Amino acid sequence: MKKISRRFSIAVHIMSLIATSKDTPCTSEWIAESVNTNPVIIRKIIGKLKKAGLVNVRPGYGGHTSNRDWKKSLCLTFIRL
Numbered sequence: 613m614k615k616i617s618r619r620f621s622i623a624v625h626i627m628s629l630i631a632t633s634k635d636t637p638c639t640s641e642w643i644a645e646s647v648n649t650n651p652v653i654i655r656k657i658i659g660k661l662k663k664a665g666l667v668n669v670r671p672g673y674g675g676h677t678s679n680r681d682w683k684k685s686l687c688l689t690f691i692r693l
Contacts, residue, residue, distance in 0.1 A: 619657060622647055622649070622653070622654070622657055623657050623660075623661060625643075625646070625647050626643055626647070626654065626657060626658060626661065626667075627661070627666065627667075629643055629646060630667060637670065640654045640655050640658065643658075
């Protein structure tokens, strides 16, 4: 159960960083520094957020942007990750 809550908190942290950065793309490395974890973990969770339709991902050094207003997204979307 601890693993699920950790992923949930990281996903919420990622979404809040992306939402507050507005139109500026966020890189996995930058997000990982904020979360204090490995960028690979961030990329895995962002992959799930992308699959859920919550973020846009640009290959390479493009970064991540919000796909929609995350405040309107249900918490269940995050929990299912």
